[in-house]
Amino acid sequence: MRKAATIRDVAREAGVSVAVVSRVLNDGTGPVAQQTRARVVDVIERLDYRPRAAARELQQRSATAVGLVLADLANPFFARLADRVVGEARARGIHVVLLTTLEDSHLEAESIETLIGRSVGSVIATPTGGNVDRWARLVELGVNVVFVDREIDELPEVDVVAIHNDLSAEVATRHLLDLGHERIAFISGPLSTSTGRDRVAGFKRAMGNAGKVADDRLIHAIPFRGDAGGDAVSALLALPNRPTGLIVGNTAQVRSALRRVKQMAVDVPGELSLVVFDDNPWTELVSPPLTVVRQPIDMLAMHSVDLAVGRLRGSLPEPPRRIRVEAEFVQRSSSAPRSS
Amino acid sequence: MRKAATIRDVAREAGVSVAVVSRVLNDGTGPVAQQTRARVVDVIERLDYRPRAAARELQQRSATAVGLVLADLANPFFARLADRVVGEARARGIHVVLLTTLEDSHLEAESIETLIGRSVGSVIATPTGGNVDRWARLVELGVNVVFVDREIDELPEVDVVAIHNDLSAEVATRHLLDLGHERIAFISGPLSTSTGRDRVAGFKRAMGNAGKVADDRLIHAIPFRGDAGGDAVSALLALPNRPTGLIVGNTAQVRSALRRVKQMAVDVPGELSLVVFDDNPWTELVSPPLTVVRQPIDMLAMHSVDLAVGRLRGSLPEPPRRIRVEAEFVQRSSSAPRSS
DNA sequence: AGCGGCGGTGGTAACGGTTACACTTTTGTA
DNA sequence: TACAAAAGTGTAACCGTTACCACCGCCGCT
Numbered sequence: 001m002r003k004a005a006t007i008r009d010v011a012r013e014a015g016v017s018v019a020v021v022s023r024v025l026n027d028g029t030g031p032v033a034q035q036t037r038a039r040v041v042d043v044i045e046r047l048d049y050r051p052r053a054a055a056r057e058l059q060q061r062s063a064t065a066v067g068l069v070l071a072d073l074a075n076p077f078f079a080r081l082a083d084r085v086v087g088e089a090r091a092r093g094i095h096v097v098l099l100t101t102l103e104d105s106h107l108e109a110e111s112i113e114t115l116i117g118r119s120v121g122s123v124i125a126t127p128t129g130g131n132v133d134r135w136a137r138l139v140e141l142g143v144n145v146v147f148v149d150r151e152i153d154e155l156p157e158v159d160v161v162a163i164h165n166d167l168s169a170e171v172a173t174r175h176l177l178d179l180g181h182e183r184i185a186f187i188s189g190p191l192s193t194s195t196g197r198d199r200v201a202g203f204k205r206a207m208g209n210a211g212k213v214a215d216d217r218l219i220h221a222i223p224f225r226g227d228a229g230g231d232a233v234s235a236l237l238a239l240p241n242r243p244t245g246l247i248v249g250n251t252a253q254v255r256s257a258l259r260r261v262k263q264m265a266v267d268v269p270g271e272l273s274l275v276v277f278d279d280n281p282w283t284e285l286v287s288p289p290l291t292v293v294r295q296p297i298d299m300l301a302m303h304s305v306d307l308a309v310g311r312l313r314g315s316l317p318e319p320p321r322r323i324r325v326e327a328e329f330v331q332r333s334s335s336a337p338r339s340s
Numbered sequence: 341m342r343k344a345a346t347i348r349d350v351a352r353e354a355g356v357s358v359a360v361v362s363r364v365l366n367d368g369t370g371p372v373a374q375q376t377r378a379r380v381v382d383v384i385e386r387l388d389y390r391p392r393a394a395a396r397e398l399q400q401r402s403a404t405a406v407g408l409v410l411a412d413l414a415n416p417f418f419a420r421l422a423d424r425v426v427g428e429a430r431a432r433g434i435h436v437v438l439l440t441t442l443e444d445s446h447l448e449a450e451s452i453e454t455l456i457g458r459s460v461g462s463v464i465a466t467p468t469g470g471n472v473d474r475w476a477r478l479v480e481l482g483v484n485v486v487f488v489d490r491e492i493d494e495l496p497e498v499d500v501v502a503i504h505n506d507l508s509a510e511v512a513t514r515h516l517l518d519l520g521h522e523r524i525a526f527i528s529g530p531l532s533t534s535t536g537r538d539r540v541a542g543f544k545r546a547m548g549n550a551g552k553v554a555d556d557r558l559i560h561a562i563p564f565r566g567d568a569g570g571d572a573v574s575a576l577l578a579l580p581n582r583p584t585g586l587i588v589g590n591t592a593q594v595r596s597a598l599r600r601v602k603q604m605a606v607d608v609p610g611e612l613s614l615v616v617f618d619d620n621p622w623t624e625l626v627s628p629p630l631t632v633v634r635q636p637i638d639m640l641a642m643h644s645v646d647l648a649v650g651r652l653r654g655s656l657p658e659p660p661r662r663i664r665v666e667a668e669f670v671q672r673s674s675s676a677p678r679s680s
Numbered sequence: 681a682g683c684g685g686c687g688g689t690g691g692t693a694a695c696g697g698t699t700a701c702a703c704t705t706t707t708g709t710a
Numbered sequence: 711t712a713c714a715a716a717a718g719t720g721t722a723a724c725c726g727t728t729a730c731c732a733c734c735g736c737c738g739c740t
Contacts, residue, residue: 004456004481006696017720022698029699031717048477050457054397055696058725065437065458073426079419086413086440090450095458097405098438100426110430116344117390118405118435137388141344255621262625281595282622285602346726357690362728369729371687395726398695 005047014043025051053095063121065095066308069111071103071126072225075251077278077295078126081148084301085124092309103190103225105130112138122308127152129192144311148304149295151194151322159311159320161303163327165195168293169202171329172247172275175291177210180338181245181273185218185236187229187257188249196221199249199277218243222253229256237264237272244338248276258286269336279330288333299325345387354383365391403461405435406648409451411443411466412565415591417618417635418466421488424641425464432649443530443565445470452478462648467492469532484651488644489635491534491662499651499660501643503667505535508633509542511669512587512615515631517550520678521585521613525558525576527569527597528589536561539589539617558583562593569596577604577612584678588616598626609676619670628673639665 007025011018016036023030024040032040043049057063068085070078082098089096097120099111105128112134115123122144127135132154139145145158152158169186176184186203189196200219207214217239222228229248236243248254254276266272268288276283279294303323310316347365351358356376363370364380372380383389397403408425410418422438429436437460439451445468452474455463462484467475472494479485485498492498509526516524526543529536540559547554557579562568569588573596576583588594594616606612608628616623619634643663650656 007698008696018697019699019720020718023719026698031719033718036718050453052398052696053458054394055725056698057394058392058398058696058727059698060725068438073413073423074420076416076419079416079422080414082419082422082438083413083440086438087442090439090447095454096438098408098422098426098436099430100423102427107430113390114435118393252621255625258625280622281592282620282626285595285598286622286625287627347728348726358727359690359692359729360688363689366728371689373688376688392726395695396728398697398726399728400695 004052005049007049007051010040010043010047010049013047014040016040057119063119063312064093065097065118065120066305066312067097067099067111067115067118067120067123067125069099069101069108069115069123069125069127071101071128072252073100075224076280077251077297080297081301084298085305088301088305089309092305094305094309094312101126101128103128103223109134115143116141121312122146124148124304124308126150127193129190129194144308146304146307146311148300149195153194157320159307160322161300161307162194162324163295163300164324165198166202166205168277168327168329169199169247170206171327172277172293173203173206174210175275175329175331176245176247176273176335177206177212179245179273179335181243182212182338183215183218183241183243184245184247185220185243186214186247186249187220187222187232187253189221189224189253191221193224196249203247224250225252227256229253229258230260233257233260234264237266242271244271245273245335246275248274251276251278251280254278254290268334270339273336273338274334276334284332291332291335292330294328294330296325296328344392345389347389347391350380350383350387350389353387354380356380397459403459403652404433405437405458405460406645406652407437407439407451407455407458407460407463407465409439409441409448409455409463409465409467411441411468412592413440415564416620417591417637420637421641424638425645428641428645429649432645434645434649434652441466441468443468443563449474455483456481461652462486464488464644464648466490467533469530469534484648486644486647486651488640489535493534497660499647500662501640501647502534502664503635503640504664505538506542506545508617508667508669509539509587510546511667512617512633513543513546514550515615515669515671516585516587516613516675517546517552519585519613519675521583522552522678523555523558523581523583524585524587525560525583526554526587526589527560527562527572527593529561529564529593531561533564536589543587564590565592567596569593569598570600573597573600574604577606582611584611585613585675586615588614591616591618591620594618594630608674610679613676613678614674616674624672631672631675632670634668634670636665636668 007018007021011021023032024037073079086096101108108128109131124146126149148161151160188199191197204214220232248257268274275291277293279292283290283292347358347361351361363372364377413419426436441448448468449471464486466489488501491500528539531537544554560572588597615631617633619632623630623632
């Protein structure tokens, strides 16, 4: 356990001052003679010197790290988002501090707090919907916040990257309508999230446009996590007038809903056509393969990191941006024409 | 964008010295009068003061962060491991810096490098198998390394948390043998990983104990990522003497293998009995539900964090520990007696 | 009365970088 | 040749926190 070399060790060994070493390290901050640079680089190599991030961050607010606050890594959607974000960040020489909220605003609050102490320059987050004041404070402290997948209306000054949730829900709904379904149910996320609200709005609009009124008993706004999907399905199928089409809002909900559907031996798509949000490796492995709304995770990640890092480096125009990317509708076999 | 309060602001406002504030902050480092403490706490609250992690880390190697170097977040096993690690770490007041290697030793090397600059006190990692010298250097620099899920034999000084991979493979194999299968194939990870090696060893042992010799053409050591599983399946099923049992080593491999099996319209378990490593939410949703070896992710995460944080706080005995947790064998419908 | 110990407090040198500024040398131009 | 500008380098002051040490009373002992 020898202690690591410092910039002063390098300076001494190379016979120059620390200032020169620093300039070599951060290329472009000042002139350094070609020959001197070579010598310094050599010593750095030899001593295996690595500048300490902590010291650097202390000095200026440069910050080589971004915070990533996700709802739930057990959800493949967020996991793959994290995967892509970490990859994109690495490509830009940025580290990622990961935190999860489990959709709990208290844990979210805690995460924001720690992120303040930690001097991250930017935060990419999927907000739970609460903690408006805390997010605002983070912004006021000079941290660049980028919301991904969801947003908070009361915070217009933060960047947002997401799909058109209302449109996507509308497309999914119209798909079922076009197949002849009349009674269509929707299992969505909590209305405290923009995702939940927007999708329900899109659903209602599509139904309205088709001259149908969306029966409120057919709309279930349930938590994104947990197994509430099962009970929602049971409730829906217990209705006197069963829906023949069902749209489900996220992977965890799909899992529990699908399990219940199988338990109840309901025929898909014979008795019930299914369209679900978020594509996964396994959506095409189950029987029947699921018709899905696929979010372009790569795009979400890329734009988020672009914004987060861009603002960090100050290379972006001032006004906050709201980037919308296109979701893709992938038809498989879980949705079919209504078998009268 | 007001700038955050510093310890000096608090000291001034409370009419005490910075030393006192520091003592209040880090309880137990020295005496503080009850009344003074109350006043300081009050000011901290009022000024909304948060100590800056960077300054702290610079001062001493306290380090409130651990690095988490995972192979691939797109793999649900690692994603859920990350989820649990982040949760456990938070409970201990520790942040997680996340990096991924994509099973590429170059990216792993890069990750180790960044982790050196970043002053993390511990690193939890799933090593690719290479970079032995770099890991050694990290250890020598005083960073506590904990390998999880896999290990590197040449590095006996690091902690390890994993299942008994050889035993698990043996159990899986014996299960198929007991069902009457004679020709059993094994799709495993690269032999450069301990996981790959150990499982193959367990497989061979089980076969040997049953008086059968493991045909090398029935063993495919393929990458953990990507779609090589499909081709492996094709190769196996093209053999003159088809295997009737197959064990698959990780989720990505299962996905590609299963897709090919379905494409080829092979009946599971009629023609081919399947046992796979790692349980996922969807393993019981596919048809037929898969017989799996379930790794206790919670235990892996908990012990990893325990070790990482314990060493950080110096509250652990010196000698490196190798913790083995029990994998669980879950029988479902993808494995059945050989229907000769 | 003298003295050691201790509770409570303040002063200040690190920690390892960056950077403003001063200084010296080289280069360019009339 | 003279002199300004630019290139190259060094010095030292930060950044925010902790830890060591000195200091001051006050208590309880011998």
